[in-house]
Each structure stands twice: as structure tokens, then as C-alpha cells.
Amino acid sequence: MKTSVEISYYPLKDEFIPEILDFIDRLNEHESLVVQTNGMSTQVFGEYFDVMNAITKEIHKSFELPHSIFVLKVINADLNKQ
Numbered sequence: 001m002k003t004s005v006e007i008s009y010y011p012l013k014d015e016f017i018p019e020i021l022d023f024i025d026r027l028n029e030h031e032s033l034v035v036q037t038n039g040m041s042t043q044v045f046g047e048y049f050d051v052m053n054a055i056t057k058e059i060h061k062s063f064e065l066p067h068s069i070f071v072l073k074v075i076n077a078d079l080n081k082q
Contacts (some may be wrong), residue, residue, distance in 0.1 A: 002078035003048040005055060008041045012067040023062050030054040034080050045080040 011019040024042055027035045033054055034045040044051050055072070062068050 001048045001076060003046070003051050004075050004077060004079040005044045005051055006041050006073040007044065007055070008071040009062065010069040010071075011062070011065055012069065013065070019062065019065060019068075023058055026058045026061065027054060036080075043079075045078055048076070 009020050009023055010016070013019070024035065024037055027033065027042065027044060030050070032046055032050045036043045036045075044055065059070055062070075
């Protein structure tokens with residue numbers, strides 16, 4: 001099953017941009033995923049379990065930074081418009 005996930009990440013610290021870029025870079029290391037970013041969010045496309053496993057792993061890594069917030073939207077369709 002294909003899925004699309006929109007992710008917004010809010011590290012609650014003064015220097016937040018490096019944390020966001022690191023999260024996106026780690027998502028891009030998962031070869032089975034398509035990752036697209038814009039000024040508001042990151043979209044991840046692929047097979048459901050591939051996407052969810054990668055997101056779970058990378059969110060867990062980001063939670064090493066205290067007070068990180070993630071907002072996710074998940075749909076059971078491939079909305080990739082490459």
C-alpha cells in the first residue's frame with residue numbers, strides 16, 4: 001500500500017534550523033522513500049511500512065533533543081507529484 005506523509009518538525013530551541021535539516025538529511029538516506037521539502041513541511045512518499053519505519057526511526061533520533069514537536073498528516077495514497 002502506498003502512503004504519503006506530511007511532516008512539520010518544531011525543535012524548541014533557539015538554533016532550530018540545523019536540527020530540521022539533519023532530520024531531512026536522515027530521511028533522504030532511506031533509498032526506498034521519496035522526500036520533498038518546502039518552506040512549511042516535508043513530504044515523504046513510498047510503501048506504507050517503509051515510510052512509517054523510517055519516520056519512526058528518525059523521529060526517535062530527533063527526540064534525543066528535549067522538547068521536539070512533530071505534526072504528521074498521513075494518507076493511504078501516493079500524492080507524489082514529481
